[in-house]
Amino acid sequence: MRATNSLVGALSVAHSPYTLTLSPKRLDTTHSLSRRALQPADVPLMDYFNRTDLQWYGNISVGTPPQNLTVVFDTGSTTLEFASTLCGSACANQHQFNPNKSSTFVDGGSSRRIVFSTGVGIDPVVGDNTALVLRTAKDTVRVADLSASEVPIYLITNQTPVFLQNPFDGIMGLGAQPVGFLGGLIAQGLPAMFGMLFTPHDEGGAQLTLGGVDSSQFSGDxxxxxxxxxxxPQMWVLSSSGIFVGGKAAPTPQQLSVIFDSGTSTLAIDPTLSKAIYALISPEIQPNSAQPGTWGFPCSILPLGNATIDFAFTSTDGRLFNLTIPADALSVGPFPTNNPNGTLCQGFITDLQGFVIVGGSLLKEYYSIWDVSGHRMGFAKRNGTIAVSHKTGAAATSKRTSWGVVSALFVAVLLSL
Structure with a gap:
């Protein structure tokens, strides 16, 4: 998820792909601190499904004695916030942490408000309709068999109504720097990495592995x-050499920075690029004026075989490869409102000025590795899916445009809490 923080009071692909030879691999803990007092732990994840896979979330506990909560494990943020008894009826559908019942709770004494620019679902954020008011604090946090004390936490004291539908109670940030709960575990010797397995709703078995990867969930290296x-630096950002739609290059900036955000459901990208991508798929895909920031098309045109979207990257060993979103991801189903006959389907790409954010639509196609100490990400063939597609030869190129990338200063403001 992507949040704006305001302190209260303050390729055309020219080469044929080949498939890597894949072999089994043991748990990878090579990039860890020298002291290993903690061992990797698996966390089962549940899938919030509403027309499409929206979020994967799991269990944590906070305080002494522990109070059980559920959170989205979010690589697009760095903080831990969850509903509390200070929120009252505004958080009526969530489990609420009671700070008065924890002997290890320490009140931080200040409040702040954050407004998210991407949310839980597939609909764009409108104004400040996705906002939280938070109270700073510290307490002991546990996930699986892992525990860290004096972790900075944020108690939700108020939230906008859009959060009420969520089946989870909060968000745990897992940014690219070792801070918060993850930082506390790494300081105790947990290997500084984690693996994510997102799966479709009808498949199940989604999982987070803290401190390593689960090699039984993917094939090969x-x-x-x-x-x-x-x-x-808090963000999981990769530099891409282009975006391709059905093998055709979309016009992209000279420098395309792609944010990988497990808390974003689909794709949220700059409107200029959204328009270009959809134009390569079908002229019948048009902005939906009834819901700004979304795109619609007649459901009758499905399926569209040319709707495969490839993001091109260069690996650490200099090979070109694509990460692919299959064509059947294009539609998330008919719009639920202002669609009396149910004939207008919604595209999975939504508009977000100045960003290219990749979420669950791509991540559920691969096993993803988030290597904090190695400052890198890894992708492998998730069991039951296609392999990472590698290319040979010169670097792939794409058409360029000039809408540019967001400044580092602006992004730093978004992530600072």
Missing amino acids: PTYVVLSNDMA
């Missing part, structure tokens, strides 16, 4: 990419 330095 992962393909790694070094993180880009174009944006704030």
